[in-house]
Amino acid sequence: MISPLLTGLGIAIGLNLFVFIFAFRNQTDKLTDITYAITFALLAGFFWYSADGANDAYKLSLMFMVVIWAIRLGSYLLFRVMIKGKDDRFDEWRNDIKRYLRFWVLQGCSVWILSIPFIIGLTKSTEEIELIQNNKIVMFGMALWMVGFFIEAMADRQKFKFRLNPANDGKFMNKGLFSIVRFPNYTGEILVWLGIFLTVVPLLKGLEWLSIISPIWIAFLLIGLSGIPFLERSNKKRYGDQKEFQDYKQNTKRLLPYIY
Helix, strand or coil, X not given: CHHHHHHHHHHHHHHHHHHHHHHHHCCCCCCHHHHHHHHHHHHHHHHHHCCCCCCCHHHHHHHHHHHHHHHHHHHHHHHHHHHHCCCHHHCCCCCCHHHHHHHHHHHHHHHHXXXXXXXXXXCCCHHHHHCCCCCHHXXXXXXXXXXXXXXXXXXXXXXXXXXXXXXXXXXXXXXXXXXXXXXXXXXXXXXXXXXXXXXXXXXXXXXXXXXXXXXXXXXXXHHHHCCHHXXXXXXXXXXXXXXXXXXHHHHCCCXXXXXX
């Protein structure tokens, strides 16, 4: 199992370093998010294509879960940054080769950590796959992935459409799914990766259980590091003086209604 994981790490970091060279030379940040998504699709496609029993329904489903999610997210993020012209997160990084390089390396490592469960699933033997046919945990994982995918896609669409309307300039998004929780796209993202992990759970043995780091890692990134903290600071700066925003923040949970 170590060999496929090391291969995956090499692919993830290698692709991100390759794009970094182009991005830094051209001083652009328009490729960061699309590269993030492409790396997932490349890893899933590579390990599915090179797998034993690649045409097995389980492996096909697992591969498509990752690829469809990556295509949807990557297309959306690329379109968004093309409309905006730049990614504000990198305003202080573009000219600093060390900080910019560090971002790309960490992005490759992050993709790899999230990918560990599906790499394990796609590299299992046909015999092992046959033992989990109609497994309830697998079915639940796939269903959870579908719920997360729908929530994330719907939230992204609603927010992007809201931002494109000039009448909403200076307003914060509290419509649709955003009236239920403040960051529904992140709710969907976490459910997607929890679903992928659960889809692989019946196949895990020994140290492979450490792949639970995948859903834990995405939750940590979004809740504690680069997701919600960044947006909350940005929203406070933009809308903090609005009474309606203050009420919205106080009365609306971040990710799960009535819970968090």
